[in-house]
Amino acid sequence: MTAPKSDLPQGTLDLLILKVIARGPVHGYAIAQRLEQVSRGVVQVPEGSLYPALHRLENRDFLAADWKETETGREAKFYRLTRKGRKQLETEAASWQRLIDAIGLILGMADGGAQ
Amino acid sequence: MTWWQRLWRRKKMEEQLEKELRFHLDQHASDLIAGGHDPNEATRQARLALGGPEQVKEKCRDARGTRWLEDLVQDARYAVRTLRQQPGFAAIALLTLALGSGATTAMFTVINGVLLKPLAYPQPERLLSLHEQDDATEWPFSYLDFVDCESESRSLAPVAAFRNGGGTVSEPGEPEYVSGRQISSELFSVLGVSLLRGRAFLPEEDRPGASPVVIISYRLWQNRYGGDSGAIGQPLVFNGKSYTIVGIVPSGQQALGDADLFTALGQNTEPIMQNRGMHPGIRVLARLRPGVTIPQAQAELGLIGRQLAERYPESNQGHTITAELLQQQLVGDVRSTLWLLLGAVSVVLLIACVNVASLLLARSISRERELAMRVALGAGRGRLVRQCLTESAVLALSGGVLGVLLAAIGVRPFVTFWPGNLPRAEEIHLDWRVLLFALAASLLSGLLFGLAPALRAPSQELEQSLRAGGRTVVGSSRRLHGSFVMCEIALAVVLLVAAGLLGRTLLRLSSLDPGVDMHNLLTARVAISPGVLASPAATRAAWRDLLSRISSVPGIRSAAITDLIPMDSDENLIGYSTTAATPPANQISLSLLTSVSPDYLKATGIPLRRGRFFDEQDRIGSELVVVIDEMLAQRAFGGRDPVGSQLWVQFLGPAKIIGVVGHVRHWGLDSDDQAKIREQMYFPFAQCPDQFLRLASSAVSLVMRTTVTPLNAVEAARREVRGATRDQALYDVRTMEQIVGGTLARQRFLLLLFGVFSALALLLACIGIYGVLAYLARQRVPEFGVRMALGARSRDVMYLVLRQSLSMILVGVGLGVGGALAAGRLLGRLVSGVRSMEPLTFTAMIFLLVVAALFASFLPARRASRMDPVSALRQE
Numbered sequence: 001m002t003a004p005k006s007d008l009p010q011g012t013l014d015l016l017i018l019k020v021i022a023r024g025p026v027h028g029y030a031i032a033q034r035l036e037q038v039s040r041g042v043v044q045v046p047e048g049s050l051y052p053a054l055h056r057l058e059n060r061d062f063l064a065a066d067w068k069e070t071e072t073g074r075e076a077k078f079y080r081l082t083r084k085g086r087k088q089l090e091t092e093a094a095s096w097q098r099l100i101d102a103i104g105l106i107l108g109m110a111d112g113g114a115q
Numbered sequence: 116m117t118w119w120q121r122l123w124r125r126k127k128m129e130e131q132l133e134k135e136l137r138f139h140l141d142q143h144a145s146d147l148i149a150g151g152h153d154p155n156e157a158t159r160q161a162r163l164a165l166g167g168p169e170q171v172k173e174k175c176r177d178a179r180g181t182r183w184l185e186d187l188v189q190d191a192r193y194a195v196r197t198l199r200q201q202p203g204f205a206a207i208a209l210l211t212l213a214l215g216s217g218a219t220t221a222m223f224t225v226i227n228g229v230l231l232k233p234l235a236y237p238q239p240e241r242l243l244s245l246h247e248q249d250d251a252t253e254w255p256f257s258y259l260d261f262v263d264c265e266s267e268s269r270s271l272a273p274v275a276a277f278r279n280g281g282g283t284v285s286e287p288g289e290p291e292y293v294s295g296r297q298i299s300s301e302l303f304s305v306l307g308v309s310l311l312r313g314r315a316f317l318p319e320e321d322r323p324g325a326s327p328v329v330i331i332s333y334r335l336w337q338n339r340y341g342g343d344s345g346a347i348g349q350p351l352v353f354n355g356k357s358y359t360i361v362g363i364v365p366s367g368q369q370a371l372g373d374a375d376l377f378t379a380l381g382q383n384t385e386p387i388m389q390n391r392g393m394h395p396g397i398r399v400l401a402r403l404r405p406g407v408t409i410p411q412a413q414a415e416l417g418l419i420g421r422q423l424a425e426r427y428p429e430s431n432q433g434h435t436i437t438a439e440l441l442q443q444q445l446v447g448d449v450r451s452t453l454w455l456l457l458g459a460v461s462v463v464l465l466i467a468c469v470n471v472a473s474l475l476l477a478r479s480i481s482r483e484r485e486l487a488m489r490v491a492l493g494a495g496r497g498r499l500v501r502q503c504l505t506e507s508a509v510l511a512l513s514g515g516v517l518g519v520l521l522a523a524i525g526v527r528p529f530v531t532f533w534p535g536n537l538p539r540a541e542e543i544h545l546d547w548r549v550l551l552f553a554l555a556a557s558l559l560s561g562l563l564f565g566l567a568p569a570l571r572a573p574s575q576e577l578e579q580s581l582r583a584g585g586r587t588v589v590g591s592s593r594r595l596h597g598s599f600v601m602c603e604i605a606l607a608v609v610l611l612v613a614a615g616l617l618g619r620t621l622l623r624l625s626s627l628d629p630g631v632d633m634h635n636l637l638t639a640r641v642a643i644s645p646g647v648l649a650s651p652a653a654t655r656a657a658w659r660d661l662l663s664r665i666s667s668v669p670g671i672r673s674a675a676i677t678d679l680i681p682m683d684s685d686e687n688l689i690g691y692s693t694t695a696a697t698p699p700a701n702q703i704s705l706s707l708l709t710s711v712s713p714d715y716l717k718a719t720g721i722p723l724r725r726g727r728f729f730d731e732q733d734r735i736g737s738e739l740v741v742v743i744d745e746m747l748a749q750r751a752f753g754g755r756d757p758v759g760s761q762l763w764v765q766f767l768g769p770a771k772i773i774g775v776v777g778h779v780r781h782w783g784l785d786s787d788d789q790a791k792i793r794e795q796m797y798f799p800f801a802q803c804p805d806q807f808l809r810l811a812s813s814a815v816s817l818v819m820r821t822t823v824t825p826l827n828a829v830e831a832a833r834r835e836v837r838g839a840t841r842d843q844a845l846y847d848v849r850t851m852e853q854i855v856g857g858t859l860a861r862q863r864f865l866l867l868l869f870g871v872f873s874a875l876a877l878l879l880a881c882i883g884i885y886g887v888l889a890y891l892a893r894q895r896v897p898e899f900g901v902r903m904a905l906g907a908r909s910r911d912v913m914y915l916v917l918r919q920s921l922s923m924i925l926v927g928v929g930l931g932v933g934g935a936l937a938a939g940r941l942l943g944r945l946v947s948g949v950r951s952m953e954p955l956t957f958t959a960m961i962f963l964l965v966v967a968a969l970f971a972s973f974l975p976a977r978r979a980s981r982m983d984p985v986s987a988l989r990q991e
Contacts, residue, residue: 028135029142048166051136052174059179067131077135 013045013053015096018062018081018089025066027076028054054079062088125185132175136168186498190505198510204478205510208471211879212514215467216560217521218460218872220553224526226453227552228543234442235542237307238402243271243412244444245399247420249433252688252705252791256397257430258380258388260423261299264399264436267419270412271401273301276380278397282813283642284376285842286352288339292642292844295353295376297383298330303364305400312336313347313362321381329358330377333366353378355645355842386806392430393766395810400441413438445538451945452861459610459872464560466606466876470883472564473599475507477890479568500569507565508558515557519550532864567595593894596887597923603880604927604968605934610873611964612935615956616942617866620785620949621859629855630779631681632720636851637671637825638680640816641836642844651805654812655735658800661843662712664835670828671819675715676800678814679707681779682854685814688792690765693751698763706747706794707781708764710803710811716776718820719851726758726774734801739770744778747794766807767798783858785948817845825850862946877964881971884920889975892916896982903984913980920972928961 020026020034028051035045057063062085068078081089140161147157165171176185198205233239245264247254256264256276265274280297283290300321303310311333320328329351331339340346350357353376364377380397387393403412420435479486486499523545530540647657658676665674679687689708692698713729715721724745733740741762748757757772764770779795780787787793803811817836821828829848836845856863892899899912935957943951 027138029139032139046166047139047164048171049174051139051171052178055175056178074138074141075134076138077131 025078025080194506194509213517215464216518220522241403242441270407274401275302275305282354290842293375297380310362327358330362332375475568503569511561600923601927605931607876607880608931609934611960614869614873615960633851637819640847670823675718679709722777729799733799742774744795885971892979900988909980916976
């Protein structure tokens, strides 16, 4: 039995997708796969919301897409990061990092330290 | 990709979405198979992981951000498709809307051109028209008042004046009468018009004794000089005097009318120009100085007017000077007529909307199951309302497009039929304002007739609709349909009664006695040979000669000259008093003054009541005599016999009254009763004082009693008038019947349009009633079946349907009478001669409407009564 799967916090799916795509052009199925692998199965991306998210990001010009052949010879839609998307990834990642640090600080606070 | 690219590539994007998801599923499935799953199981699991493909697609489409537009396009396509499936419904709805919006758009096109568009001069909102005014009347300016006003005003600059001054152009080319204006030097700079060639008058040319100069119109330049620029500096002989051409006016100058020739007003040396008490038709235009507002200018003009009245009490007592925007003054009383017509036409459009609304409602009820199904499949209520509204919008816009086409065709005939001269008619075009109006009107009407069915459609209990199969009529829809019928009837009542009131007015006015015998009476203006105008004796001789020659023309029984054609729009007001000597200002009353030749009564058929009329003995040098009409006799002398009494007449002095004649409805059949100044006075043309003879001669008309159809005598008369010198002309030829009819032209025109509108309204209302009743009766078929099974006869069923219709009609009539009363009051105020309350007209028109409406309900009622009860019951 694996560890219980966590739901993604609000708004983090976009960040994760951007991060995965930042490593190079990749198609939707591979994104889903990689997200699951990298998070060691902790993060379960609901596949139903992956594609709307991809389309949304493409629509906002963070992603661009090309149709290319995969190694199995089928045509697939490969997403890549645009300049705007890279910038967005940086700011999102930075703000996420700040949030984690802040939450870590609060959680690491000594009991009764507020006195 | 921009949003419209996305929209256009919609199909391709759909394919790509499909392909992308398929790739995902296949890839997942093949991975699972590689992991040892059974192929079928693998496919199933892949599907499960992704979720419903349609839902995912929907969410992806939402993510594109052009969803609303795609929906709109889809809804519009769907609407077009459903409309094409029901061509009968679509045709009726479209035709109804096209008529309604076509008529409204045509009316608006006229209003836009005439009332709303700014004048085609620079800064038209600073262009004013000035008048003198006393408490009773608005006067044109006297020349000296204009000169003072121009030099004293600080808020207006420039200020300019002009008056009519047509005449005969005899060289180069054939002699021809042309309409002209005498203008002050600044007129073109007031208007902001730059001349096509040459220059405007210089201030020093606008003085007595300056060298004669003339500015000609584009038309005259083309006709007489072939458009040669060498025309500047050339001579032109006008009224026997040689002028030098200094400028050419570009074509199409509306504020100046259709004048062909302009001379300098200041060069006019007639005595009337130097008499402050005379108002020789001078109109004054001015521009506001920068930074000055209209109220400021009006205040200053009021002050100038009062100062003039103090300085020159004998001529200016009680006079003040007022100003209004030139645009308003040009448009005048056309404004109320146009808005009235737009109001009437909007009522027709409203009826059309109600009609289409009831059609749509009936359709939406029969579509209830379809809509309920959509709700069951997950469509939101808002989405359904939007779809219904899109359908109405498609209908309304197509109707609007047809309407604009109708308006484009219909607006020209409308302008042509306009009684008299529609100001600014040349500016009536379809432009972006009109298109915007048509678009707004279509969308608004679409909303109006689409809203009720749209809001109603999904509001039903879903389950109930599905179960009932949409067969039973719910009470609310019957009430809604009923209220549609009531609205239509009420609106139709308003239009019908208005048309009835106008019709009655026209009948009543036409039967009034105009005061002249208009049968076989011909009138025409005359331009006398300019050569004779220099000497009063020669002028008088020329007129006598002209009259004797005209009287000998075959077909003309008698002829007379007059400086005022009866019932024409001209006027010549003059003060009079029954005192023998010059009276104090407060005892002066005003009267129309006409100077005529002795045969005037014989020619016009005005009856002589007492005493005698003029004869050849009444001439210059003999005792001054006047003839008054019954009205003046009544006002000034009461019951006494005025013949032999003395009358003091402004500018003429004391005169003896030698006769009394019948009153002529000079101000028109419709408005003479309400006119402020109705007294009329005649004096012999032969006694016209020398200093006024030139002015009187320029205004002379011939009245000719013919023994043949009047217009058949015109050619012979024209030949005779041309005379030996060939420089006299007859122009502006009209029969008295045309002139008298012209005074009712506004009423007749309004009646025609209101008649058409109300007939349209009646027709639409009847179609509406027919449709609603047919629908309601069909819905009640099962009920009728039960009734008949229980023993009701077919007559009872028919009675039932008719009663339902009658109750709706009567409520509608009740509502409409209120509106009709208001409309009647409005008409009474705006159209002279209309009485706002005529019970007989109200009753007759309402009766007509009720009969027509009952007739329309008769067909559905009969159909309901003839059905077979068994098959009716089976439907349930």
